[in-house]
Amino acid sequence: MKIKSYLLIILIVISAVGLSVCSYIYTPAKYQEYSVGVDKEPVMAPMLKGASAGVFPWSPVEKQEDPQSLAKKDKVAETKPEAKIEVVEPKSFTKVDxxxxxxxxxxxxxxxxxxxxxxxxxxxxxxxxxxxxxxxxxxxxxxxxxxxxxxxxxxxxxxxxxxxxxxxxxxxxxxxxxxxxxxxxxxxxxxxxxxxxxxxxxxxxxxxxxxxxxxxxxxxxxxxxxxxxxxxxxxxxxxxxxxxxxxxxxxxxxxxxxxxxxxxxxxxxxxxxxxxxxxxxxxxxxxxxx
Missing domain, CATH: 3.40.50.1110 (SGNH hydrolase)
Structure with missing residues (x-):
């Protein structure tokens, strides 16, 4: 019984270490939004929260544009001239012979x-x-x-x-x-x-x-x-x-x-x-x- 208990403890420790390592590796790329800081929660926490939301290490990564790039695009959009709407003036009546x-x-x-x-x-x-x-x-x-x-x-x-x-x-x-x-x-x-x-x-x-x-x-x-x-x-x-x-x-x-x-x-x-x-x-x- 003691041997089985030791083995279970060893497996738990290995799993915890593995999850922590994976979470540490993937947090910057996939779990950043789930992290509140290593000083406030276990290292593996971001990965576990992400997994509960359906985000796994093998899930495809959506490319995020950096704030500077987004700001540049917004600026271009703001400076782009609006399409001109042609206003047709009604013809007016005049005296003729x-x-x-x-x-x-x-x-x-x-x-x-x-x-x-x-x-x-x-x-x-x-x-x-x-x-x-x-x-x-x-x-x-x-x-x-x-x-x-x-x-x-x-x-x-x-x-x-x-x-x-x-x-x-x-x-x-x-x-x-x-x-x-x-x-x-x-x-x-x-x-x-x-x-x-x-x-x-x-x-x-x-x-x-x-x-x-x-x-x-x-x-x-x-x-x-x-x-x-x-x-x-x-x-x-x-x-x-x-x-x-x-x-x-x-x-x-x-x-x-x-x-x-x-x-x-x-x-x-x-x-x-x-x-x-x-x-x-x-x-x-x-x-x-x-």
Missing amino acids: DSYFDDAVFIGDSRMVGLSQYCPEIDSRATFFAKKSLTIYNLQKDAWIDVENGPKETIFDALSKISFSKVYIMVGINEIGRGTNEGYRDAYADVIKRILEIQPDALIFINSTMHVTKEKSDGDELYNNGNINVRNAALFDLIDNQHIFYLNVNDMLDDGEGNLDESLSGDGVHLKGSCYEPWHQYLLFNGVVD
Whole structure:
């Protein structure tokens, strides 16, 4: 029994010495964070604490960067210039003369027809693709433009034959009560997208749908200025003031209460033939020049 006890003691001593030696050797490399100092704990303690955390002498060593290297990297990161964000300034409106319309096309409904008929300063210079009762849906899908000695063609076919730098659009009154505001907006967006595919350098001017007179608005559940305002507002998010602009022609044609000035209209909806000059002047004061 005494021999076995001595052997056990010898094995314990050898194990303790071995653990202490291993801990002493590996503490700087693997067990530094587990050590509180040899004067405060046994030499083997860091190794035992590391082993309990799953760190053994044969575990791979993660390379630690020295504080000076880390500080240098931080300094480089601090001095590295930030990426520049390009800010695109919106283009602004400016006064132009009638020659501005030499390379313009005007697309629209009966109100646009009236501009062609009663504003010779523009009609003599610009191209007009306009007809009564036209809607954004006709623009989007139909072949409606007359061609001499040939079948009617779409607006996109017509635009592909001539180069324009300005495209003016006014529709909207005939769409009131038809479809949803979202559908109207999406159809308008599709038309503009397709026009820009054909004429990529053109400026697109969305003319607001013109208001009706107070008498017409108050007496019509469908064609009233509340519904017109909602449809106009549906187009605001199409505007980027780089290629696509919004012209609120109602600013020049309304009375002081947001209705078409009754003195300008005979039927409450269309301008009198002698009353297109305010629209003409509005266009002259709202050109865009690069």
